[in-house]
Amino acid sequence: MNPTKAVIQDKSLLVSLIKKCTTSRDLKLIQAYIIRAGLAHDTILTSSLLVAAAITLRRHVAYAHCIFSWTHHPNIFMWNTLIRGYSVSNSPTRAVTLYKDMLLSGISSNSFTLAFVLKALCNLSMFEEGRMVHCQILKKGFGFEIPVLNGLMKLYIVCGYVESARHLFDRMRERDTASWSIMISGYAQNDMESEALALFKYMREDSAYIDEFTLASVAAICGHVGALDLGRWVHSYINLNNIKMDVVLGTSLVDMYSKCGSLNDALIVFQTMVKRDVTAWSAMIGGYAVHGCGHKALELFDSMRKANVYPNSVTFTNVLFACSHSGLLDEGCKHFDSMQLEYGFSPELEHYGCMVDLFCRSGDVTRAYEFIRKMPITANAVLWRTLLTSCKTYEYKELGECIIRDLLEIEPCGGDNFVLASNVYASLGKWSSVSNLRSLMKDKQVKKEHGWSSIELDFTVHRFVMGDKSHPENDEIYQMLDRIARKLKQVGHIATTTDVLHDIDDEEKENALGLHSERLAVAYALLRLPKESTIRVVKNLRVCRDCHAALKLISSIYKRVIIVRDRVRFHHFQEGKCSCNDYCLH
Ligand code: ZN
Ligand code: ZN
Numbered sequence: 001m002n003p004t005k006a007v008i009q010d011k012s013l014l015v016s017l018i019k020k021c022t023t024s025r026d027l028k029l030i031q032a033y034i035i036r037a038g039l040a041h042d043t044i045l046t047s048s049l050l051v052a053a054a055i056t057l058r059r060h061v062a063y064a065h066c067i068f069s070w071t072h073h074p075n076i077f078m079w080n081t082l083i084r085g086y087s088v089s090n091s092p093t094r095a096v097t098l099y100k101d102m103l104l105s106g107i108s109s110n111s112f113t114l115a116f117v118l119k120a121l122c123n124l125s126m127f128e129e130g131r132m133v134h135c136q137i138l139k140k141g142f143g144f145e146i147p148v149l150n151g152l153m154k155l156y157i158v159c160g161y162v163e164s165a166r167h168l169f170d171r172m173r174e175r176d177t178a179s180w181s182i183m184i185s186g187y188a189q190n191d192m193e194s195e196a197l198a199l200f201k202y203m204r205e206d207s208a209y210i211d212e213f214t215l216a217s218v219a220a221i222c223g224h225v226g227a228l229d230l231g232r233w234v235h236s237y238i239n240l241n242n243i244k245m246d247v248v249l250g251t252s253l254v255d256m257y258s259k260c261g262s263l264n265d266a267l268i269v270f271q272t273m274v275k276r277d278v279t280a281w282s283a284m285i286g287g288y289a290v291h292g293c294g295h296k297a298l299e300l301f302d303s304m305r306k307a308n309v310y311p312n313s314v315t316f317t318n319v320l321f322a323c324s325h326s327g328l329l330d331e332g333c334k335h336f337d338s339m340q341l342e343y344g345f346s347p348e349l350e351h352y353g354c355m356v357d358l359f360c361r362s363g364d365v366t367r368a369y370e371f372i373r374k375m376p377i378t379a380n381a382v383l384w385r386t387l388l389t390s391c392k393t394y395e396y397k398e399l400g401e402c403i404i405r406d407l408l409e410i411e412p413c414g415g416d417n418f419v420l421a422s423n424v425y426a427s428l429g430k431w432s433s434v435s436n437l438r439s440l441m442k443d444k445q446v447k448k449e450h451g452w453s454s455i456e457l458d459f460t461v462h463r464f465v466m467g468d469k470s471h472p473e474n475d476e477i478y479q480m481l482d483r484i485a486r487k488l489k490q491v492g493h494i495a496t497t498t499d500v501l502h503d504i505d506d507e508e509k510e511n512a513l514g515l516h517s518e519r520l521a522v523a524y525a526l527l528r529l530p531k532e533s534t535i536r537v538v539k540n541l542r543v544c545r546d547c548h549a550a551l552k553l554i555s556s557i558y559k560r561v562i563i564v565r566d567r568v569r570f571h572h573f574q575e576g577k578c579s580c581n582d583y584c585l586h
Contacts, residue, residue, distance in 0.1 A: 011044060018048040024060045027052055031067070046071055050078055054085025061085040080112045087120035095120035096129060109136065111145045118151030127159040146176050153179070157186035181214040188217060193225045194461055201459065210237065212249050219252040223259035226538035226565055227456040231256045235269070247273065251280045258287030261536050261563040261570055278304075278312050286318035290569045292579050294326025301335075313345060320354035324361060325569055325580075332358045349380060356383050360390035369399065381411040385420055392424045400424050413444055451541040453517035453564075455525050464520040471524070480523040485514055487557050488550055496546040516547050518564060526558060534561040542566045552576050 014034065021027045027049065034045055046067065054064035061082070068074060068082050079102045086095035099117045103109065109117075114137055121130045134152060142148050149172055156165035169175070169183045180203045187196035200218050203210065215234050222231035235253055238245060245253075250273040257266035270276070270284045281304040288297035301319050304311065311319075316339045323332030336355055339345045352375050359368035368387055372379045384407045391400035404421045411417055418441045425433040454463040464471065471477060495514070518539050525535040543551070543566045555562050556576035564571045572579035 011039070011042065014039075014045060015048045018045075018052050019056075021052055021057070024053070024057055024063055027057065027060075027063075040070070041072060043075065047075075047077055047081070050081045054081050058085075058088075061089045076107055076110060076113070079107060080110070080116060083113060083120070084116040087116045087123065092120035092123040096124070096126070109140070111142045111148050114140075114142060115145075115147040115151045118148070118155055122151065122155045122158050125158050127155070127161075130155045130159065144173055146172070146174060146179065150176075150178050150182055153182050153186070157182070157189065160190070162186055162190050162192065175208070177209050177211045177214065180208055181211065181217065184214060184221075185217040188221045188224070193221050194463070196221050197225075197227065197230065197459075197461065212238075212243055212246070215243065216249050216252040219249075219256040223252075223256035225454055225456070225461050226260050226536055227459070227461055228257075228260035228262060228536060229456055230459050231260055232265075233459075235265075245273070247275050247277050247280055250276075251283050254280060254283045254287065258283070258290065259565065261291075261534075261565060261572075263287055263291050263293070276307075276309070278309050278315060281307075281309055282312070282315040282318055285315060285322065289318050289322035289325055290565075291572075292325055292569065292581075294322045294328050294331075297322035297326075298328070298331060298335075311343065313348060313351075316343075316345065316347075317350045317354065320351055320358070324354045324358035327358075327361055329358060329362045349377060349383075352377070352379070353383055353386065356386050360386055363390075363394060365390045365394050365396050365399070381407060381414055381417065384410065385416065388420055388424060392420075392427055397428060400428075415441075415449055449541065451517050451539065453521040453537050453539040455521045455535070455537050457525075457528055462521070462524060464517045464524070466517050467515040468517065468520055471520075473524070473527070476527055477520060477523050480527050481514065481519060484519070484523060484526075484554060488553055491553055491557065493550060493553055496549060516544060518543060518547050519550070522551065522554060522562060526560070534563060537562070537564045539564060539566045542568055543571060548578065548582070552578055 014030065018027065018030055021030065031049055034040060034042070034049075039045055049067050050064050053060045053067060064082055064085050068078060071078060079098065083095045083098050083102070086092060086098060089095075095117060099109070099113065099120075102113070114133060117133055118130065121133065130152070137143055137148055137152070149168055153165040153168050156162070156168070165183065165186055169179060172179060180199070184196045184199050184203070187193070187199065197218075200214075200221075203214070215238060219231060219234050222228070222234065231253075234256075237243070238249065238253075243249070250269060253269045254266045254273075257263070257269060266284065266287045270280065273280060281300070285297045285300050285304070288294070288300060297319065301311075301315070304315070316335065319335050320332055322328070323335065332355065336347070336351065339351070340347065352371075356368045356372060359365075359371060365387070368390065372383055372387065384403055388400060388403045388407060391397075391403060401424075404424060407414075407417050408421065418437055422434050422437050425431075425437065450465055452463050452465045454461050456462075462471065468474075518537055521537045522535060525537070529535060543564055548571070551562055551564065551571070551573045553576060554560070555573035562573040564573070569580060
């Protein structure tokens with residue numbers, strides 16, 4: 001396009017040419033023409049140039065600023081356009097500065113200005129300025145404008161004030177789909193999944209239009225908490241309402257199904273996706289990996305390469321994870337090498353982590369230790385913990401004690417470290433070291449992460465912590481636990497007590513184990529779920545050795561399939577066996 005060759009006098013033609021610009025070069029040519037034609041101060045043309053530079057072309061907001069500076073009396077639309085451009089740029093602070101300049105120049109803000117400034121403040125997490133803008137909003141009577149309120153809600157959420165955001169949400173006279181979506185994903189970002197799902201239920205009852213963003217974030221929440229029924233509902237809603245299943249939504253369903261333990265459904269969605277990008281492939285490979293289907297993960301990785309999709313760093317993490325969780329030592333080493341030599345990736349900590357895990361699981365603790373020492377990047381606490389766990393399993397006592405010292409130096413306040421270290425000392429019978437650690441924990445006020453397990457029942461997620469007594473059906477749950485304990489004893493289950501943090505006597509230990517959160521969740525599921533249905537539990541920590549053994553037995557005593565997703569992987573308990581082949585305990 002070369003506008004100088006044509007004689008253009010019609011302003012609307014110039015405007016439409018500006019709208020068609022895809023590069024800043026084209027835009028500059030038109031601007032040059034406008035200046036030569038003596039139209040430099042035309043409001044409509046200047047506004048169009050600004051919109052094109054600041055918004056359509058996005059990355060050219062600095063150029064937009066130049067155009068703006070040449071304008072004698074920028075109007076509110078021009079100020080807003082530039083503020084909007086900066087709000088989503090790499091320098092959102094300039095949006096805030098411009099807003100202040102605008103007020104100083106005597107131009108009064110409108111609801112658009114405030115919505116754009118809020119977007120900038122959100123990207124900067126600037127709470128105090130946000131509160132001042134909130135006051136402005138109330139003063140100017142924009143307190144009922146949906147985009148402004150949506151912006152405010154987002155800001156409160158980003159700054160961690162979820163309750164205040166909810167307060168605003170509740171007081172909105174009218175809401176659009178974005179309002180619901182912001183609040184639901186806001187809860188999810190703050191680990192308040194139950195609140196997010198409760199709000200989604202309310203959204204459905206309110207007959208609000210549910211868009212693909214909301215569906216994708218609800219699917220992600222379902223995956224996180226293992227709410228399979230609701231996840232299925234999201235899937236059928238998409239089908240029934242002819243919502244376009246793009247690659248983002250498709251991938252979120254693949255991820256949801258695999259995290260909810262239904263690998264088959266994940267595969268069906270994956271296979272029916274029209275377009276699959278590297279994220280979709282990686283999600284499916286990751287699904288196979290956490291379910292312990294290492295060979296299938298590698299086959300899929302092969303298909304992905306044949307389909308000419310270039311892997312990324314996440315793909316390799318999932319491939320290596322698949323190898324380590326299925327004990328595929330040679331394949332793991334092969335892919336680790338090919339990642340560097342064939343694809344030119346420098347391994348990151350996650351990749352090294354998978355390799356350390358792989359060596360540890362194959363029992364080669366010395367190789368894992370050597371590998372960590374030769375790594376070009378510094379190992380983090382997670383890697384040392386992996387190694388320490390295998391030192392405990394394979395009884396590398398001296399190495400274990402060395403690592404405990406290193407670990408507590410790297411991460412002196414990590415609750416996990418103290419628990420693991422205590423368990424290592426406990427397994428060696430070094431009770432004095434255990435009690436030293438405990439007093440150290442008290443001194444440093446270390447808090448260990450509390451374990452919880454959840455199950456979904458009638459679209460509601462029930463969460464239990466160890467020894468939980470807060471459930472409304474508490475009495476029945478504890479009676480069920482008693483029955484389970486008796487049956488376990490009858491089939492000869494002896495509690496493995498070495499994983500207990502402190503040296504309490506054996507009977508007390510046994511009690512503490514029997515009340516681990518996953519036991520409560522399973523007891524509740526046995527009480528309330530229909531006879532044939534699969535029991536699906538999500539746990540935030542790893543399943544301990546004793547619960548693992550007990551769940552295997554429970555699956556055969558009650559003839560139920562129990563699927564537990566712990567922090568690391570899935571365990572499918574069926575007929576007295578687990579799909580992980582007890583790898584998790586290494
Ligand atoms: Zn346990
Ligand atoms: Zn298992």
